[in-house]
Amino acid sequence: MPDPIESPPLEGVVADQRIRHLTRRSFVTGGVAALAGLGAWRWLGSATPEDGVPWPLRRLLGLNQSLVEGIGMPRGLAPTFSAESIRGASRINGLVGLSHEVDGSSWQLTVQHENRGIVQSIPLRDVQALPRLELVTEFKCVEGWSEVMQFSGIRFLDFVTHFRLATRSGRTPDPAGNAQDLFHYVYLATPDEAYYVGLDIASALHPQTLLSDTINGVPLSRAHGAPLRLYLAVKYGFKSLKRVGLVRFTDARPADYWAGRGYDWYAGL
Amino acid sequence: MRRLEAKHPRAIRWMHWVNFPLLTIMIWSGLLIYWANDVYEIRIGGATLFHFFPDWFYRTLGLDRRLATGMAYHFAFMWFFAINGLCFVLYTFLSGEWRHLLPNRHTPREAWQVLLHDLGIRKGSLPLAKFNGAQRFAYSGVILMGAGSLVTGLAIYKPTQLAWLTQLLGGYMWARAEHFTLTIGYVLFFVIHILQVIRAGWNNFRAMVTGYEMVPARERDHA
Numbered sequence: 001m002p003d004p005i006e007s008p009p010l011e012g013v014v015a016d017q018r019i020r021h022l023t024r025r026s027f028v029t030g031g032v033a034a035l036a037g038l039g040a041w042r043w044l045g046s047a048t049p050e051d052g053v054p055w056p057l058r059r060l061l062g063l064n065q066s067l068v069e070g071i072g073m074p075r076g077l078a079p080t081f082s083a084e085s086i087r088g089a090s091r092i093n094g095l096v097g098l099s100h101e102v103d104g105s106s107w108q109l110t111v112q113h114e115n116r117g118i119v120q121s122i123p124l125r126d127v128q129a130l131p132r133l134e135l136v137t138e139f140k141c142v143e144g145w146s147e148v149m150q151f152s153g154i155r156f157l158d159f160v161t162h163f164r165l166a167t168r169s170g171r172t173p174d175p176a177g178n179a180q181d182l183f184h185y186v187y188l189a190t191p192d193e194a195y196y197v198g199l200d201i202a203s204a205l206h207p208q209t210l211l212s213d214t215i216n217g218v219p220l221s222r223a224h225g226a227p228l229r230l231y232l233a234v235k236y237g238f239k240s241l242k243r244v245g246l247v248r249f250t251d252a253r254p255a256d257y258w259a260g261r262g263y264d265w266y267a268g269l
Numbered sequence: 270m271r272r273l274e275a276k277h278p279r280a281i282r283w284m285h286w287v288n289f290p291l292l293t294i295m296i297w298s299g300l301l302i303y304w305a306n307d308v309y310e311i312r313i314g315g316a317t318l319f320h321f322f323p324d325w326f327y328r329t330l331g332l333d334r335r336l337a338t339g340m341a342y343h344f345a346f347m348w349f350f351a352i353n354g355l356c357f358v359l360y361t362f363l364s365g366e367w368r369h370l371l372p373n374r375h376t377p378r379e380a381w382q383v384l385l386h387d388l389g390i391r392k393g394s395l396p397l398a399k400f401n402g403a404q405r406f407a408y409s410g411v412i413l414m415g416a417g418s419l420v421t422g423l424a425i426y427k428p429t430q431l432a433w434l435t436q437l438l439g440g441y442m443w444a445r446a447e448h449f450t451l452t453i454g455y456v457l458f459f460v461i462h463i464l465q466v467i468r469a470g471w472n473n474f475r476a477m478v479t480g481y482e483m484v485p486a487r488e489r490d491h492a
Contacts, residue, residue: 011486015273019475019483026479030286037290053341060345068427078429079436138441140428143336144306146441234429262337264344269429 052262065266069202078208078233078269081136085148090216092223093141096257097190098243104227110191111165114183114250122163124227127211130154130162135208135233140269142236142258151231153212157205166201166249175205187254188230191245197230198254198265199239208233211244236267270486276399276476278364284357285477291350294342295418296452300332301339309449321449347422354415369399371409376402387468411458414451421448 010018047054053061107124134152157175160166166173167181175182186204189196203209210231213220220226225242232239238258248254259265277285300322309321327333361367372380379402385391387403395401400408424435424444438444466474476482 009272009274011270011272015271015483018273019479019481022479022481023475030478033286041290052337057341057345060348061341064344068430076430076432079432138428140441141306142340144302144445145308258337262341264340269427 051260051265061264061266065264065268068266068268069200078137081138081148083136083150086136086150086216087148090139090149090224091141091145091147093143094195094238094242095223097192097195098222098225099194100192102222102227102243107227109228109244110246111163112246112248113165113168114248114252116170120163120165127154127159127228128213130158133210135210135231137208137233139231139237139240142238142263142267150214150216151210151212152214152217153210153228153231155207156209156211156230157207159211160205165247166205173205175202183249184251185249185254187246187248187250188241188244189246189248190241190243193246195241195243195257196255197239197241198256198259199232199235200266201249203232203234203239203268206232206234234269236269238263239267271483272486274482274484275480276482277480278360278366279480280360280364281357281366282477282480284353284360287353288350288357291346291353292455294346295350296455297332298339298342298346299452300327300330301335302343303449304332304334304339305336309446321453344426351419354412354419358412370405372402372405376405378402380406387465407458407462411455414454414458418448418451421445421451 009015044054044056047056049055050058104124109122109124109127111120111122131154132152133155134150136148136150138146139149140146160173164170164172166183166186168183169181171181173182182201182205184201186199186201187196188199211228212231213226213228215224220229225244228244230239230241230244239256253265256265259267303321304327307321311318361370379396381402382391383395383401383403386393386395420434421438421444423431424438425441425448428435428441428444435441435444438447472483
């Protein structure tokens with residue numbers, strides 16, 4: 001087919017014929033493309049859901065995670081703020097797993113490792129005896145709001161190191177030197193397991209991941225997760241489990257309350 | 270006598286039309302996300318002029334209580350939107366099409382004439398060119414907005430890993446507001462774009478589909 005621009009321009013009746021032909025061809029092509037697109041859209045919407053999301057989208061969320069973990073800027077620190085940036089009362093959202101009363105004085109953490117019979121019970125006061133850290137960061141909820149909050153408590157990394165957790169060998173964990181000895185994931189839950197989160201070990205051992213017992217300078221209320229909660233600066237808030245009762249290290253990716261209800265499992269920021 | 274002239278290259282046409290559903294999906298899934306914390310409003314003094322968005326808006330369009338769905342679609346289709354947009358920019362520069370698109374030193378004056386003409390204030394015909402001054406501003410602007418959406422979107426998506434970027438945009442809350450404002454900008458662009466396409470008529474619209482335009486031979490000889 002001659003290109004009208006390369007050859008002498010078409011004029012008059014020939015041009016009219018030619019544009020009619022081009023119009024027919026282009027609209028048919030466009031129509032077919034539009035139908036194909038619509039078909040693809042329908043297919044995507046009706047693809048078998050995996051945890052509440054069509055499986056191709058789940059696959060893409062997984063790819064996003066690998067990409068983010070793979071491009072070698074894995075763990076910067078979340079920006080920190082001065083205490084003056086804290087505005088007003090810390091917002092409360094989500095009360096699943098917090099229904100029963102708790103007694104902080106006798107609180108114990110149950111710690112398990114996959115394929116190991118021993119279940120450890122670690123009293124809260126032993127955790128609280130470890131060095132403390134204050135962290136003022138911007139708490140980010142998946143709903144879209146964010147708030148500068150202060151959490152203080154014990155680094156999860158320090159907790160794991162002191163009690164020699166998270167390793168297959170049972171030795172003291174050494175994320176920098178002997179990462180292969182670490183379990184890939186950790187599962188944390190309320191004592192009744194009504195609410196639970198799954199974390200990749202890198203995020204759990206991030207220096208801004210805390211086991212916290214205060215928020216904005218005051219001890220945690222029940223709604224904020226008394227007596228001990230998790231706080232992660234590098235995840236959306238729904239991963240910051242309130243009322244930590246159970247900690248289990250595992251190599252299989254653990255279940256996660258909101259990831260099972262359509263949200264991204266990784267939820268990394 | 271009329272003659273046939275090539276107007277829009279095939280690649281431009283494809284990317285333009287592919288962008289239409291992609292941007293629609295991004296705005297739709299963005300609204301599903303925004304619903305979960307719909308705090309933006311236009312305020313004058315203490316009075317709220319408009320709240321983004323009234324409840325009937327979400328309910329009519331089925332946009333309520335679908336945050337998880339919105340995030341899944343948004344973080345999947347962002348790739349297609351970004352890749353198509355980057356290809357468009359790349360093609361525009363490599364093919365030389367940018368000469369028709371980017372504003373030059375005549376553009377401000379010409380855009381002003383177009384505005385007066387379209388408002389019915391100025392009579393007489395406009396200079397014949399592929400894109401007039403107003404179009405150059407509008408089309409270059411909307412490309413910049415697309416880049417802005419990618420940048421602000423990344424700042425919201427990875428505010429720890431890209432903390433420098435988030436900070437540059439004024440922080441997490443500002444980046445969100447900027448991302449939202451750009452979206453409103455697309456909708457305004459779309460409304461005006463459609464009205465102008467209708468005004469310009471069939472020959473112009475057909476050129477965006479077929480790539481060719483019928484031009485009065487006489488006028489062409491003057492140009």
